[in-house]
Amino acid sequence: MSVEVSEELRGPLVDTHGRVHRDLRISLTDVCNLRCTYCMPAEGVPWLARENILTTDELVRVAEIAAALGIVEVRLTGGEPLLRPDAVDVVARMAAIEGESGPLEVSMTTNALRLPTLAGPLKEAGLSRLNISLDTLDREVFKDLTRRDRFDDTLAGIEAAIEQGFAPIKLNTVAMRGVNDGEMTALLHFAVEKGLELRFIEQMPLDAGHIWSRPEMVTGEEILDALGKEFTLTEVAGRGAAPAERFLVDGGPRTVGVIRSVTRPFCGACDRVRLTADGQLRNCLFARTESDLAGLMRGGGSDDDIARLMHTCIAGKLPGHGIDEPGFLQPDRPMSAIGG
Template identity: 60%
Template sequence: MPAPTSSTAGAAPATRPGEGLRDRHGRTATDLRVSLTDRCNLRCTYCMPEAGLPWLPKPTLLTDEEVSRLVAIAVRDLGVREVRFTGGEPLLRPGLTDIVAAAAGLQPRPELSLTTNAIGLERLAGPLAAAGLDRVNVSLDTLRADTFKELAKRDRLEATLRGIAGAAEAGLAPVKINTVLMRGVNDAEAPDLLRFALEHGYQLRFIEQMPLDAAGVWRREEMVTAAEILDALRGEFDLVPDPAHRGSAPAETWLVDGGPAKVGVIGSVTRPFCGDCDRTRLTADGQVRNCLFARGETDLRGLLRSGGTDAEVAGLWREAMWGKLPGHGIDDPAFLQPARPMSAIGG
């Protein structure tokens, strides 16, 4: 993996502590995504090859204490209000519960969530809830065991379903389900997945496949679009646009059969929401990414380990976000897929 480079494109103007993570296009990041590992126990085809990837060397990974310090700086000094822990698969991080507890102890307390494949969540949901985790987002692309194995290269559907149920029982609500439809693989399952979510009280969101696969074989014409997803759902459900204000939420939502149940669609490619983006990302090896599709990164780990103060770290973080581009540029002929795949960035 190539060495990270800075993508600040010019330092931010002088700011006072607490002014937040602004960019030159008028957006302010208040939602932090923290990747805790690039490793995963599944091999979903849109994310990671079956043989896996060269993992980040352990000495480059942030320690639990470094993660907690950076989260604290983000919340206390930079105005972050929501923190989501991601991976790879964050349940593989041994210190996850302690990291969650440290974040839950911050003032002001941020909203805390976890994006996971739910394998092992049946056992960990209770301890994570006790530590202060508020809710989970679970990746579930199919309800069929054979399709799960085809997509994830592992026969773990039942473990995932047990983990989802365990999260609900532990009070990690609302449980949100994230689904990526693959043409010719699971694209016929959209109505079944929505019925499953409605039956159990989960919130389902379909996500357009994005050009973040490790193999770099994504093709827009092969992607199942938001419009196609909605057409498939409307064949069996009555969908009405949700009158609630969307704000910076990535999902457009629809009331299902009159509500109150809803379904969401995240059209990252065909219906981009870059103008309202409020996210900043921290990789497992301590790099700030100001966009999921950023071509460059800003190194906070080096500053931490060289004795940088919290104020210096906050200042560098502000600079990183100030250079954020207005959009991801997927439709630009010059678009280049990031060097890191999704598993090494964190969703």
């Protein structure tokens, strides 16, 4: 497949605030084999109809056009992306896409449950990096939090990723009061011993039940205070557009990250755009509107039409997500349906 985007549309995806977008997050599916309380309800999730999920050819077409518009990294997300039957093929085809600065860097966010069998094929297909969700080291807490008894499978998936030589491997931990806020140092010890980079994330209002509470949220400052009781943390300069503030642990070389999306937003440097599994383009994780790429593609839209829609979507990006503003409204879609 090769796309044809006119020269006048090949400029970078820049919004009205001067932010250049280089990172495309693509959700491969909205389904998941866990039911994390901060993301999905226990039952009654209305899955997307199969015919509405973008095909692999459609995903590749969007990625090729995005690469022509300056996107350099594609992160594959879900739901759980490895539940898509052709996930390895998607990785291989994405990794073969050439942008103006070389091949796309293809990474993935996963819960690791399918990595024991797929880590090797994913590495061979060209996957460069892995982000793995791990919120606790306590089997019972894991069972209550995810509503599934899959803790050992998660650890096996992490080990499989290590054995295949993925680097870096980042562990994503959502900090939750009364759930895992007493495990901060234990999680960091685990990550350091395994040679992994742990990233603590402030819980965001993206749960399906809309029960997120700002006063109950564990703040980044609280996380750093807890870690500081056992570790010496030295901030790493040069964050750029990365969402995480990074700190050397006891002088390095290992680092820990803290993503303070709520208390210290990094919207001013955001370079990310998201494509949902059903082909809706979102210029912000918390956007209240979407651009219908699927409808345009399936209605016969040209590559230029798609490129033009991407430019228009990005041009309409707001300066920030506004979580701390009085009029903030949580997106209608939960995180599982948006893609991380």
